[in-house]
Amino acid sequence: MAALDFGALVLLSIAALLFLLLQSWLAATVVRRVVGVPTGWPRTIGVGLVMSAVMAVTVQYLYRAGSGQNPGGLEVAPGVALMLLLLATGWIFALGVGALVVIEAAFPTGSLPGPQSLFFGWKARRRRGRRYAEVVSIAVRHGLGSQIRGFGRGAAPRREAKTARALKDSLAEAGVTFVKLGQMLSTRRDVLPPSYIHELETLQTQVSPEPWSVIEPAIEERLSQPLDNVFSRIDATPLAAASVAQVHEATLLDGTDVIVKVQRPKALNQVNQDLDIILRLASWLNKTTVWGQNLGIENLAKGFANSLEEELDYRIELDNMRTIEQTLSRSGKFSVTVPHGYPEFSSERLLIMDKLPGHPVSSAGKTLAELSAKERKALATTLLGATLEQIITDGVFHADLHSGNIFIMPDGGLGLLDFGAVGRLDPGTQTALGLMLYSIDQNDSAGATDSLIELLGRPENLDDRAVERAVGELLTRYGGGSRSANGQKLFDDLFNLVLAHRFSVPAPISAAFRALASVEGALLVIDPSFDVVAVARHEGNRLMRSKLKSTKITDEFQRRAMQILPMIDRLPRRLNKITEDLEQGRFSMNMRVLENTSDRRFLTSLFQQLIVAVLAGAAVLGSIMLITSEQGPLLTEGIHLYAFFGFVLLFGGFVLSMRSLMLVFKRGVDG
Structure with missing residues (x-):
C-alpha cells in the first residue's frame, strides 16, 4: 500500500511539473508574440516560470479572499475576487513582458553564452578569460585605456603620436x-593616420627558437x-626562427638540398585564442565607439x-x-626562380621546398x-617587370x-620566397589598373582619372576636376620618367592622391599598391640609380598593348555585340511606339x-x-x-x-509601451 501511495505521489509530482512547464511555455510563447521580436527561449522560459509561480500564489490568496478564508486580510x-484575479493575471503578464524587455535591452539575445556553456567548455573560457585580462592589462599599462573612446577624433599631433607609440608597444608585448x-x-594607409603607420611599420617579433627535442617529434608527426x-x-640548428614557425636546412635522400618550414607545436592554439579575443574586442569597439564604426574595425x-x-x-602557401x-x-x-615545393611531404603545418x-x-x-x-639595372628591370x-x-x-623575400642568385638571377601572402585581382580590376598605368605613360590625365575611378569606385561628393588636376600634377612631376628631386616615389604619391x-x-x-610600394624599395637597394618611373611606364604600356591585341579586341567586340543584339532587334519597334505616342499626345511616364x-x-x-506608441500613450493617459x-x-x-477599469487600461498601455520600446532597441541594433 505504501508503495502504491509513493508511486501515486511520484506520478502526481511529474504531472504537476509537466503542467508547470506547459504553462510556462504557453506564457513564454504569448510574451514573445506580444513583445514582437524574437527573444532567446531560455530567458523567455525563465520569465514564464516566474510568472507561473507568482500566478499560483495570487490565485491561492484571492481564492481565500473570496471564500472568507483570509482572516485579517482582504x-x-x-x-469581485474573480475580477481582481483577472486584473492580477493581466498585470503579472505585463510585468513579465517588462522584465523580458529590460533583460533583452541589457543583454541582447546572443550576447551571453548559452546554458550548455555552464556545463561544457569552462576550462577554455577560463583560459580565454585569463588571456583577455592579460591583453587588457597590457593596453591599460601602456596608457591606451584612456584613449579608447577618443581615438581618431582629431587629437593634437603630439597626443596622436603618443597614442600611436602606446599602441605599438602594446601590440609588441601582447605577442605574435x-x-x-x-x-x-601598417599597410592600411587608407584607414589609419600617418603617425600610426610610421609606428606600426617598426613592429618586429623577437623570439627564441624551439629546442630540437620539441621540433623533431613535430616534424615526424x-x-x-x-x-x-x-x-x-x-640540421638541428634552425636557419631562422619566427614567432609561428622556424626553418631548418635538410637534404633529401636523392641529394636535393631543401628547406623545412615547420610550425611551432603550440603556435596554432595561441593564435586561435588570440584571434577570438581580437574579434571580440573589435565587435565591442564597433558597438561602443564612433571611430570603430567609421574604420569598419569589425x-x-x-x-x-x-x-x-x-x-x-x-x-x-604551397598552392600559391x-x-x-x-x-x-x-x-x-622574366627569369625569376620560385622554389619547387614537395606536396608529398608537405602538410597543413609543414612545408618542404627547394x-x-x-x-x-x-x-x-x-x-x-x-x-x-x-647587370644591376637588368636585375631591377626584371623584378619590376x-x-x-x-x-x-x-x-x-x-x-x-x-x-628579405627577394633573393640574388649566384648566377645573377632573381628568386622569390615566402608565399604566405598572395594577392588576387579579378579581370576587370587588372584591366583598370593597367589602363591607369597606360594613361600615365601617355600623359593622359583624363584617362588616368577615369581609370582610377573605375578601379576604386566613385566616393560621395567626388570633385572630378580636382582629381584630374591632381593626376595632371603627378604626370608633370614624373614626366619624361625623371624622379623628383625630393625623392618621392610614383606609387607612394599615387596612393597618397587616392587617400587625399x-x-x-x-x-x-590595397595589396597591389602595397606590393608595388614595397618592391620599389627593393629596386632602389638593387640599383640606387634605377629609374622606377620610366620602367614602370614602359612596362605598363607594353603589358596593356599585349592585352589589347587585335584578336582580343575583335573577340571582345563580338562578345559585346552578341549581348546587345536582342536590344537592337526590339529598338525600332520601341522607337516607333514612342514617336506615335508623342504625336497623338498619349505619351506618359510611370514611376x-x-x-x-x-x-x-x-x-x-x-x-x-x-x-503602437500613440496607442500606448493614449491608454496610459486614459488610465490615469x-x-x-x-x-x-x-x-x-x-x-x-x-x-x-483604469488599471485594466493601464495594463494595455504598459504592454504596448514595452512592445514599442523593444522595437526601438531592435531597430537600433539592426540599423
Whole structure:
C-alpha cells in the first residue's frame, strides 16, 4: 500500500511539473508574440516560470479572499475576487513582458553564452578569460585605456603620436598574433593616420627558437614517418626562427638540398585564442565607439583573421608557390626562380621546398657590389617587370615583396620566397589598373582619372576636376620618367592622391599598391640609380598593348555585340511606339516611388511603431484619468469600479509601451 501511495505521489509530482512547464511555455510563447521580436527561449522560459509561480500564489490568496478564508486580510465577494484575479493575471503578464524587455535591452539575445556553456567548455573560457585580462592589462599599462573612446577624433599631433607609440608597444608585448595585426594595419594607409603607420611599420617579433627535442617529434608527426625515411640529413640548428614557425636546412635522400618550414607545436592554439579575443574586442569597439564604426574595425578584424588562418595553412602557401611559378613560366619573359615545393611531404603545418642559393637583397650587399651597373639595372628591370606582369596580366601576385623575400642568385638571377601572402585581382580590376598605368605613360590625365575611378569606385561628393588636376600634377612631376628631386616615389604619391580624395580602397587593390610600394624599395637597394618611373611606364604600356591585341579586341567586340543584339532587334519597334505616342499626345511616364520591398518594409514598420506608441500613450493617459477619478460605484471599500477599469487600461498601455520600446532597441541594433 505504501508503495502504491509513493508511486501515486511520484506520478502526481511529474504531472504537476509537466503542467508547470506547459504553462510556462504557453506564457513564454504569448510574451514573445506580444513583445514582437524574437527573444532567446531560455530567458523567455525563465520569465514564464516566474510568472507561473507568482500566478499560483495570487490565485491561492484571492481564492481565500473570496471564500472568507483570509482572516485579517482582504475579504471580498466571489465576483469581485474573480475580477481582481483577472486584473492580477493581466498585470503579472505585463510585468513579465517588462522584465523580458529590460533583460533583452541589457543583454541582447546572443550576447551571453548559452546554458550548455555552464556545463561544457569552462576550462577554455577560463583560459580565454585569463588571456583577455592579460591583453587588457597590457593596453591599460601602456596608457591606451584612456584613449579608447577618443581615438581618431582629431587629437593634437603630439597626443596622436603618443597614442600611436602606446599602441605599438602594446601590440609588441601582447605577442605574435597582435604583432601580425599591427603589421597588417601598417599597410592600411587608407584607414589609419600617418603617425600610426610610421609606428606600426617598426613592429618586429623577437623570439627564441624551439629546442630540437620539441621540433623533431613535430616534424615526424606531420610527415607521418621517421625523418630517416625522407632526409639523409637535417640540421638541428634552425636557419631562422619566427614567432609561428622556424626553418631548418635538410637534404633529401636523392641529394636535393631543401628547406623545412615547420610550425611551432603550440603556435596554432595561441593564435586561435588570440584571434577570438581580437574579434571580440573589435565587435565591442564597433558597438561602443564612433571611430570603430567609421574604420569598419569589425570587418578589418575579420579580414585579418581570415588572412592569418590562410597564412598558417602551409597547403595554401604551397598552392600559391605553384601558381606564381606557373604564371612566371607562362610569360617566359622574366627569369625569376620560385622554389619547387614537395606536396608529398608537405602538410597543413609543414612545408618542404627547394633551397634557393644566394642571399636576400637585404643582405646581398657584397654580391651586388660585384655586379656591373648594367647587370644591376637588368636585375631591377626584371623584378619590376615580373611584378607588373603578375598584377596586370595574371591577376595573381606576390603581395609581400620586401627585400628579405627577394633573393640574388649566384648566377645573377632573381628568386622569390615566402608565399604566405598572395594577392588576387579579378579581370576587370587588372584591366583598370593597367589602363591607369597606360594613361600615365601617355600623359593622359583624363584617362588616368577615369581609370582610377573605375578601379576604386566613385566616393560621395567626388570633385572630378580636382582629381584630374591632381593626376595632371603627378604626370608633370614624373614626366619624361625623371624622379623628383625630393625623392618621392610614383606609387607612394599615387596612393597618397587616392587617400587625399577619400577613395575607398578594397583589400585586393590595397595589396597591389602595397606590393608595388614595397618592391620599389627593393629596386632602389638593387640599383640606387634605377629609374622606377620610366620602367614602370614602359612596362605598363607594353603589358596593356599585349592585352589589347587585335584578336582580343575583335573577340571582345563580338562578345559585346552578341549581348546587345536582342536590344537592337526590339529598338525600332520601341522607337516607333514612342514617336506615335508623342504625336497623338498619349505619351506618359510611370514611376513607382516605393517599388523596392525593403523601402516598403521600412515604412510599414515605422508606421506600426508610431501607431503602437500613440496607442500606448493614449491608454496610459486614459488610465490615469480613470484611476484618479473618485466617481462610480464601489467594488470594495476604497476601490471604485472606474479605478478598476483604469488599471485594466493601464495594463494595455504598459504592454504596448514595452512592445514599442523593444522595437526601438531592435531597430537600433539592426540599423
